[in-house]
Amino acid sequence: MSTSAPALERRSDRILGLRVTPLTRRRMANFRANRRGFWSLWVFLALFVISLFAEFIANDRPIVVSYAGHLYFPVLANYPETTFGGEFPTEADYRDPHVQRLIEAHGWMVWPPIPFHYDTINYALPSPAPSPPDAVDWLGTDDQGRDVLARLIYGFRISTLFGLTLTVLSSVIGIAAGAIQGYYGGLIDLGFQRFIELWSNIPVLFLLIILSSFVQPNFWWLLGIMLALTWMQLVDLVRAEFLRARNFDYVRAARALGVSNPVVMVRHVLPNAMVSTLTFVPFILSGSITTLTSLDFLGFGLPPGSPSLGELLLQGKNNITAPWLGLTGFFVLALMLSLLIFIGEAVRDAFDPRKVR
Amino acid sequence: MTALLSVRDLHVTFAVPGGAVEAVRGISFDLSRGETLALVGESGSGKSVTALSILQLLPYPAASHAPTTRIAFDGIELAGARESTMRDIRGNRIAMVFQEPMTSLNPLHTIEKQVAETLYLHKRMTPGAVRARVIELLRLVGLSEAERRLDAYPHQLSGGQRQRVMIAMALANEPDILIADEPTTALDVTIQAQILKLLRDLQQRFGMALLLITHDLGIVRKMADQVLVMTKGEVVESGIVAEVFAQPRHDYTRHLLAAEPQGRPQPVAPDATALVAAQDLKVWFPIRSGVLRRVSGHVKAVDGIGFELRRGETLGVVGESGSGKTTLGLALLRLIAGEGLIRFDGQRLDGLSERQMRPLRREMQIMFQDPFSSLSPRLSVAQIVEEGLKVHHIGRNSAERRALIEQVLLEVGLDPDSTERYPHEFSGGQRQRIAIARAMVLKPRFVVLDEPTSALDMSVQAQVVALLRELQRRHGLSYLFISHDLRVVRALAHQVLVMKDGKIVEAGAAQQIFERPAHAYTRALMAAAFDLEVVESAATAQ
Numbered sequence: 088m089s090t091s092a093p094a095l096e097r098r099s100d101r102i103l104g105l106r107v108t109p110l111t112r113r114r115m116a117n118f119r120a121n122r123r124g125f126w127s128l129w130v131f132l133a134l135f136v137i138s139l140f141a142e143f144i145a146n147d148r149p150i151v152v153s154y155a156g157h158l159y160f161p162v163l164a165n166y167p168e169t170t171f172g173g174e175f176p177t178e179a180d181y182r183d184p185h186v187q188r189l190i191e192a193h194g195w196m197v198w199p200p201i202p203f204h205y206d207t208i209n210y211a212l213p214s215p216a217p218s219p220p221d222a223v224d225w226l227g228t229d230d231q232g233r234d235v236l237a238r239l240i241y242g243f244r245i246s247t248l249f250g251l252t253l254t255v256l257s258s259v260i261g262i263a264a265g266a267i268q269g270y271y272g273g274l275i276d277l278g279f280q281r282f283i284e285l286w287s288n289i290p291v292l293f294l295l296i297i298l299s300s301f302v303q304p305n306f307w308w309l310l311g312i313m314l315a316l317t318w319m320q321l322v323d324l325v326r327a328e329f330l331r332a333r334n335f336d337y338v339r340a341a342r343a344l345g346v347s348n349p350v351v352m353v354r355h356v357l358p359n360a361m362v363s364t365l366t367f368v369p370f371i372l373s374g375s376i377t378t379l380t381s382l383d384f385l386g387f388g389l390p391p392g393s394p395s396l397g398e399l400l401l402q403g404k405n406n407i408t409a410p411w412l413g414l415t416g417f418f419v420l421a422l423m424l425s426l427l428i429f430i431g432e433a434v435r436d437a438f439d440p441r442k443v444r
Numbered sequence: 445m446t447a448l449l450s451v452r453d454l455h456v457t458f459a460v461p462g463g464a465v466e467a468v469r470g471i472s473f474d475l476s477r478g479e480t481l482a483l484v485g486e487s488g489s490g491k492s493v494t495a496l497s498i499l500q501l502l503p504y505p506a507a508s509h510a511p512t513t514r515i516a517f518d519g520i521e522l523a524g525a526r527e528s529t530m531r532d533i534r535g536n537r538i539a540m541v542f543q544e545p546m547t548s549l550n551p552l553h554t555i556e557k558q559v560a561e562t563l564y565l566h567k568r569m570t571p572g573a574v575r576a577r578v579i580e581l582l583r584l585v586g587l588s589e590a591e592r593r594l595d596a597y598p599h600q601l602s603g604g605q606r607q608r609v610m611i612a613m614a615l616a617n618e619p620d621i622l623i624a625d626e627p628t629t630a631l632d633v634t635i636q637a638q639i640l641k642l643l644r645d646l647q648q649r650f651g652m653a654l655l656l657i658t659h660d661l662g663i664v665r666k667m668a669d670q671v672l673v674m675t676k677g678e679v680v681e682s683g684i685v686a687e688v689f690a691q692p693r694h695d696y697t698r699h700l701l702a703a704e705p706q707g708r709p710q711p712v713a714p715d716a717t718a719l720v721a722a723q724d725l726k727v728w729f730p731i732r733s734g735v736l737r738r739v740s741g742h743v744k745a746v747d748g749i750g751f752e753l754r755r756g757e758t759l760g761v762v763g764e765s766g767s768g769k770t771t772l773g774l775a776l777l778r779l780i781a782g783e784g785l786i787r788f789d790g791q792r793l794d795g796l797s798e799r800q801m802r803p804l805r806r807e808m809q810i811m812f813q814d815p816f817s818s819l820s821p822r823l824s825v826a827q828i829v830e831e832g833l834k835v836h837h838i839g840r841n842s843a844e845r846r847a848l849i850e851q852v853l854l855e856v857g858l859d860p861d862s863t864e865r866y867p868h869e870f871s872g873g874q875r876q877r878i879a880i881a882r883a884m885v886l887k888p889r890f891v892v893l894d895e896p897t898s899a900l901d902m903s904v905q906a907q908v909v910a911l912l913r914e915l916q917r918r919h920g921l922s923y924l925f926i927s928h929d930l931r932v933v934r935a936l937a938h939q940v941l942v943m944k945d946g947k948i949v950e951a952g953a954a955q956q957i958f959e960r961p962a963h964a965y966t967r968a969l970m971a972a973a974f975d976l977e978v979v980e981s982a983a984t985a986q
Binding site: 347355 | 777809817821824831879
């Protein structure tokens, strides 16, 4: 007896080497159909990739220097001033007009578009810091004379990286915890649930305040604490899916075949549980970014001097007479979070089984 | 005499992404007062859509009729009628009973409230009068202890009782036409017989017309005056039941009439040794009550079952829902915990841990009822069938495994090129074949078949039964065939075990049980299954 379906157009079943089921293909088409989310994804990815190259876009060193026939890359390595015929064996200050003259005499240099690093203080400001936007500092400077645009780019990068790392790690832990609870049930589930209830009552902010009183919290400390305290977000969702799916016939059939429990969980139950989980991920990401921003705003986040959006907002609050600070922070943050929300909506559309285009 | 309901040129088209699907292609029929008309066909033929069109219950505007469609009821045109007109007719002059009583009743309302709702909608009655009428209706449909049951919720009633409540709701306003959409498909055989008898009695008492939709020809034979045979949205034959069944003119009608599971099982070799034995098998689920959750009692799903199954033999386990048949099958394979002796090929299974059971699982496989939920939706056919091979390290490399998979797919009657397809691309019968392939590729000796044909159409059932019989003959398999459908069991089983409430009621050779049932319950079961007759003494009104 031959199969009833006629010869379907068998497009290649793989994208980038990964096997793509017809279901995944339909989901991708649904995602593309949400134009706003689709374009938001591209815009966000473009901004993120650009910000990854922040050192090449906003830096107080040139990207490439050609001196006496040799090529130097100050962006990547430190060169003493003597390399360029200077007097001091310390690192060359490329913003110093003297050093610039030395280099220009025997070669050329290519500067990044924004000739400031996030911690470069511009001493030659036309008005006292914070100075309004002008031709040199396109978005003005903050209250210590540092270029706002440069801080913005580095701050965007740190926020996004923090958010992504936190999201990925907490999702992995949360999914694993939910899977074990839901699949095995019984005492494991009961015990774990009680533990989560207790654990989620720990106040994050107070813990951070206590921490910052005896150690200087940096990126990794913050990540660690946040991870330890907020991995519970996905647990309920995944646990519910596993509790439901473990009674399905195909799970029973797999166990009847002799497949071991972990393999059943990963191969049969997890793909179905991931559907609702993936729709949450963009929102968790935007939540993580907001968390870091709020911590920086309160002063309990990254160490002083680090570029961050929260710190920009704090300066905006402290310098109402310099509206470019607050407005820049606000618009960038609003843009970032809006993009993520649009992406999240499109992901939700993609996984909605009832959506008919 | 003009017909009460006159349908002309009914077309139903559904707009779906990628085009339009024509579910019903121009059918016409008449229904007179007091007549019973049966719409017969397999799944997908358009019977339910036809019934829903009469009451204009389709999801308009995704569904649409042709401009020439006319549905005339007592002079009123129903196709495209205003919602207010339809509301007067629905539940009042034309009533409908659906297939699944659990999903058709609101789980949050008591049955009094649900039956009263239709009375409040269409009649002006005081609450006292409504209550009296509800009790009268529930008594009419044979619901025992009607007054005590008024406050019951649907989940507190059995399937048969819920269906009776649905019928009470439908009859509350003494409609002219009752549309019954597969009213007994989800019920056990004895209950089915009782509900059909009830419908017939009520129809005669009220002089209602009955439009009966079913795929079961036995019901048609028993209940209907006229029959319409539908396939793929068209009527291929119509006429008086006796004539159509005696002399079917269309090929499809002949095909339907012949689609009962045929044949008898291959006789067992006389020297066959015992393969599976069970003794005093018990599966008791504890009931915990009280503040300290003490075990106050047990739900005895399986209560002391014992049997012996030889090589190449099929044991048919029959019983109604709730008798413990599925639990027995799962407990035998150690998929749920139970007590009692289980012996497989001389080795005791009941004390083994899960790890010790794993290598033995190759020899014992299971097939489930629902072809849609028993295959993992995200794995291709090849991956599904390959899973067992990988676990038990059969086949040294993927090429060898591939060869084994293709061989077994050929054996079960599937195209070996379909290995990269996904389950949702196949029909129900084909999915059951994939499930059979998954079990057979390991070359087991014992297979538990848990109602494998219940969710399939009649003609597909016959094919799957023939396939199972052929596989048994070729490989000398032993089957534990669990089913409530006695016709299928008769075609496959050597021995039969009749279960009720977890206990064995009767056991013996199949021929003896089918021809000379000793126990009263077995007699009632046989009468209900084969003749749709109600045997009053043994069966209690459920």
